[in-house]
């Protein structure tokens with residue numbers, strides 16, 4: 001349907017000269033998707049800027065952070081991967097990204113919002129890995145498989161998890177929300193939410209509580 005305007009002189013309705021025909025529902029849905037996608041990319045940039053104390057401006061982060069570039073390319077490659085006919089181009093795109101950034105993310109991997117890959121180089125994320133929101137991966141972190149069997153063979157990482165530099169998380173293990181994997185750890189078993197996994201093979205430690213210590217009560221009555 002064309003949008004119209006009323007002529008002041010006659011009161012007749014005529015097609016609006018400036019607006020032209022109304023966009024179709026398909027076009028509206030398409031633009032909504034584009035805007036949502038642009039918002040996701042913007043969030044990735046803001047997350048990198050917030051998380052790296054060395055970042056000085058959005059432009060610097062957009063131009064000089066290979067981890068961010070790898071995440072951006074992955075978001076495109078993952079969309080392509082969902083179309084069976086585009087799987088080969090998606091794979092090639094992810095390999096170009098790997099050559100440029102040093103980060104290999106399989107286009108089939110499911111990545112949540114605001115993933116930050118610090119320093120980039122050497123990060124590997126396998127095809128069936130699932131990564132939650134607000135996750136941080138340092139360089140050399142691997143979310144890899146233990147066997148060559150098809151099917152779910154890579155880790156599932158919860159929200160707000162930190163995986164330290166050089167850490168290997170192998171197999172279809174689960175890393176709970178807010179957990180931390182220490183630098184160079186090799187994780188082969190599930191890590192409960194909020195805990196810390198360090199060492200080879202990784203041992204689980206509970207994070208010390210962040211609650212402030214109870215104030216000491218100095219009640220004169222106890223000296224009586």
Ligand SMILES: CC(C)(COP(=O)(O)OP(=O)(O)OC[C@H]1O[C@@H](n2cnc3c(N)ncnc32)[C@H](O)[C@@H]1OP(=O)(O)O)[C@@H](O)C(=O)NCCC(=O)NCCS
Pocket residue numbers: 138163164165180181182183184185196197198199
């Ligand atoms: C695991 C980690 C998150 C723990 O940090 P934390 O909560 O401050 O813990 P602490 O430093 O108090 O260490 C707690 C214990 O774990 C040990 N530990 C910490 N990190 C370890 C690691 N990567 N490997 C082995 N043991 C480690 C400590 O020696 C300490 O042991 P103790 O209790 O026997 O003395 C942190 O040490 C880490 O490895 N972060 C990754 C950061 C990273 O990769 N940075 C790269 C920047 S370029």
